[in-house]
Amino acid sequence: MKYYSTRDTAVSLDAAQAVKQGLSRDGGLLTPTEFPKLSEMDLNAMLPMTYQQRAAVIMGLYLPDYSAKELLAFAEKAYGPARFDTSAVAPVRTLDEATHCLELWHGPTSAFKDLALQMLPQLLSAALKKTGETRTACILAATSGDTGKAAMEGFADVEQTKILVFYPKDGVSAVQEAQMVTQRGENVGVCSVVGNFDDTQSGVKRIFSDEALRTELDRRGYFFSSANSINWGRILPQVVYYISTYCDLVRDEKLKMGEKINFCVPTGNFGDILAGYYAKKMGLPVGRLICASNKNDVLTEFLTTGTYDRNRVFYNTMSPSMDILISSNLERLLFDLGGRDGEKVRDYMDQLAMSGSYRVDDAILAQIRELFWAGSSGEEATAAAIARTYKDCGYLIDTHTAVAADVMAQYRAATGDSTPTVFVSTASPFKFCDSVLKAIGETPKGKGVDLIDQLQYVTGRPAPWRLAALREKERRFNLSRKKEEMPEVVRTFLK
C-alpha cells in the first residue's frame, strides 16, 4: 500500500510520509493506491467490537507502517472516556424504522472534526519518529470555527508539535470563540485577524508559500504542516464511522447484513462525504450518498450538472462550517472516477484556478449521478427542519445537521426511495444556540455563552459539559492582528 498524488501517479510515498507531508509537492492530494475490500465476513467479525477496535482494524488496512498494537493504542486514547462523553463514541440514534441519525459530536469540542483531529496528531507524531524527523512540526490553521478548536484540542501538548490558529475576528460564533481563547496546552497559540474568513485563509496560504520564512524556520528546527482535511490522516478516521454505523445497525437488528443504506451528509469541503464514498468503494452496502449543501450550493450544481463554478455570491449562513466555495476534497473523487488520471485532474484544477470553473467529462458525470444525489437548503428551510425534528421526534439538532435533515426529506420526496437512511449530525446544537433557539420559536435572551443555559432550560436537554463549563474558564489568549502582521505572529510564536 503506497500513496500517490491526484496530479501525478508517479509519486510513491509510504503512509507515514503521506501523513507527515499532508499535501503532495505538485499541489495534488495524497491518496492510497488501493482500496482494500471488506467482505460480509469481515463486517460480521467487527459486529461485537468496540468503536476503538473497529478503528484499529480499518485504519490498519491503509497504514502498513503502523502496527496493530500502535493503532489500537491511538484509538483508545483518541476515543476514550477522557475525551468522548459516550462509550459508543459515534452513537446511532433511531428516529423511525427507516431513519437514523449518526451523532458525531460527543468529542471534546462538540463537532464531528474531533473524530479525525483526535487521531491525526497521534498519527503525525508517530510519523515523525518513523521518518527520522528531528524538526518540530508547526501546524498552521485558518478556521471558521470548528477546525481550529478541534485541531488545538487534538494537538495540545503533543510532543514535537506546535499549533497556531488564526480566526476571523467577527466570523465565528460566540461559543466557538470562547472555546478557542480558553484552550489549554503549552504548545498552542491563537490569534484573531481583522477581516473575514477569506482574508484569514489567504493569509495562512501566503505564509505556507513564503520561502524566506520557511528557510528561516527550518534553520530554527521547524517545518510547517497542515491539519486541514486534505491530509489523508484526517480522511481515514472518518471512513471508520460509516462502517461502524453499519455494524451497529446490523448488531442491533435494525438492518440485515447485506441490506443497503443511504447516507445524507452536510457538506462543505467534501471530506466527510468522501470518506463515505471510500467506505462504499471498500464494499460497504451503501445505496446513495446524499450531499447536502446550505445556500452556498456550488456542490449541488456540480453533482447534478457536471459543471463546477465558483463564480457566485458567497453567503454567510447559520451553518458557517459549510460556507465554502472551493471544496478541496472533490479532487480525490475526480481522480478516482476519472480512471486515476493525474493529467486530467491537473487540467480541471488549472481551469478552476484560472477561470473559477471547469466541466467534467460525461463518463465522470454518469458515475456521479449513479453514486450521489445532491440538494441544498436555504436559511428558512434549515430553521424549519430544526423546528420539525424537534416537534415531531423530540430531537434537537444543530443548524448543519438540519441542512442534512431537510435535504434528506427533499431526496425522499423527489425519488420515492425508501431505503433506510442515516443522516449525519456534525455538531451539537449547543454550539449554535442563537439560531437553534430562534428556530424553535424562542427569543434569545442575552448573548454568547449565556444562551447555553437558556437552550438547556427551554428544551430540558443537557449541554455537553465542556460547553457548559466555558463560562468559568479563564481567557488565555487576547491577540488580534491585521492580515499583514500574520507572518510576524508566526515568528514570535516560534521564538
Ligand SMILES: *Cc1c(COP(=O)(O)O)cnc(C)c1O
Ligand atoms: C466541517 C463541518 C462540516 C463540513 O464537513 P466537510 O468534511 O468539510 O464537508 C459540516 N458540519 C460541521 C459542523 C462542520 O464542522
